[in-house]
Amino acid sequence: MDNVSFLIEKLYMEGWLRDEEFLEVLIHHGENEIRNLLAEYARKTAHRYYGNKVYTRGLIEFSNYCRNDCYYCGIRRSNSHAQRYRLKKEDILTCCDEGYNLGFRTFVLQSGEDGYYTDELLIEIITDIKRRYPDCAITLSLGEKEKESYQCYYDAGADRYLLRHETSNAQHYRCLHPKELTSEHRKQCLKDLKAIGFQTGCGIMVGSPSQTLKHIVEDLHFMKELQPEMVGIGPFLPHHDTPFHNEPAGSFTLTLTLLSIIRLILPDVLLPATTALGTIDPQGREQGILAGANVVMPNLSPVAVRKKYMLYDDKICTGDEAAECRVCLSNRMKRIGYELVTDRGDSIRKLEEKRICTINIH
Numbered sequence: 001m002d003n004v005s006f007l008i009e010k011l012y013m014e015g016w017l018r019d020e021e022f023l024e025v026l027i028h029h030g031e032n033e034i035r036n037l038l039a040e041y042a043r044k045t046a047h048r049y050y051g052n053k054v055y056t057r058g059l060i061e062f063s064n065y066c067r068n069d070c071y072y073c074g075i076r077r078s079n080s081h082a083q084r085y086r087l088k089k090e091d092i093l094t095c096c097d098e099g100y101n102l103g104f105r106t107f108v109l110q111s112g113e114d115g116y117y118t119d120e121l122l123i124e125i126i127t128d129i130k131r132r133y134p135d136c137a138i139t140l141s142l143g144e145k146e147k148e149s150y151q152c153y154y155d156a157g158a159d160r161y162l163l164r165h166e167t168s169n170a171q172h173y174r175c176l177h178p179k180e181l182t183s184e185h186r187k188q189c190l191k192d193l194k195a196i197g198f199q200t201g202c203g204i205m206v207g208s209p210s211q212t213l214k215h216i217v218e219d220l221h222f223m224k225e226l227q228p229e230m231v232g233i234g235p236f237l238p239h240h241d242t243p244f245h246n247e248p249a250g251s252f253t254l255t256l257t258l259l260s261i262i263r264l265i266l267p268d269v270l271l272p273a274t275t276a277l278g279t280i281d282p283q284g285r286e287q288g289i290l291a292g293a294n295v296v297m298p299n300l301s302p303v304a305v306r307k308k309y310m311l312y313d314d315k316i317c318t319g320d321e322a323a324e325c326r327v328c329l330s331n332r333m334k335r336i337g338y339e340l341v342t343d344r345g346d347s348i349r350k351l352e353e354k355r356i357c358t359i360n361i362h
């Protein structure tokens with residue numbers, strides 16, 4: 001314990017550890033005392049930037065059609081049991097209307113990789129949302145695209161893009177995806193997104209099949225190098241209609257430990273306590289915030305389609321109206337001393353860069 005406490009303090013002070021030191025901390029994720037100490041430092045760090053504010057994003061899962069066949073994902077192409085749906089532009093705008101009235105100032109548009117939504121259609125959707133709600137941010141999570149496509153979404157007004165890298169180790173990536181999908185291409189997409197100017201999010205599933213702690217340390221290196229504005233992590237959870245149906249779920253305590261470590265290596269990062277974390281444990285999102293996360297992403301999708309966007313089994317909140325989700329989360333945050341705020345919740349780093357640019361121009 002003493003040795004690990006020392007490492008945690010070092011991580012807090014210096015924002016980085018040697019590989020074997022990271023491993024030493026990760027190995028002890030099951031010990032409450034260690035996790036509490038890490039969480040304390042992670043919270044202190046989050047407070048420095050965000051106080052007790054928790055940002056909220058309205059998640060609109062607008063299509064579950066997908067051309068990919070990732071072994072872990074419930075909406076993979078080969079899952080013939082999935083009931084497929086697509087929301088029309090008007091339905092998406094209705095979700096935004098409802099979300100805006102509930103206090104959401106970021107809309108996250110997420111889908112499978114669905115060719116039905118051409119760049120022209122996506123540009124129209126982005127432009128219409130921005131026209132109606134110029135004070136809101138748009139986050140996209142549409143998977144891998146050409147750089148030109150990313151650029152035109154950015155030019156249309158999209159602000160952020162989430163693309164989890166899933167694992168930075170090419171061999172491990174191979175265990176999770178069919179061969180037409182490569183780690184190299186996924187990483188290239190992330191670099192393109194950063195270069196274009198998106199607030200960019202990467203991330204992993206914790207405890208995905210074949211993952212080792214060494215892989216996780218590689219992921220930490222990847223994050224440090226990419227300097228993402230957002231990081232999305234949650235436990236892997238099996239889905240009964242996928243090749244990984246018999247695989248065990250990822251560890252809750254390892255996910256919490258990792259949230260704290262990520263807060264310490266990327267102090268101002270936007271870090272959600274994800275739905276998967278809330279699914280693996282009834283207090284998961286609260287515990288995530290207490291481990292250093294500062295974002296929650298309740299669902300704004302129409303209730304009629306919620307159950308169809310099943311990435312994994314037993315996903316929570318699939319029967320609740322958006323308003324109920326918002327109130328429920330707001331109360332959950334209040335109970336642990338945090339406040340859900342009505343705010344775009346931009347990356348502080350990005351705002352600072354913009355401010356410096358503006359000063360230089362004038």
Ligand code: SAH
Binds near residue numbers: 112205
């Ligand atoms: N098509 C988009 C959105 C994918 S869904 C894209 O490619 O980015 C968003 C994330 O859900 C994925 O990146 C993955 O990390 C996570 N996910 C998918 N299946 C999961 C599972 N079985 N358990 C936990 N997380 C899962």
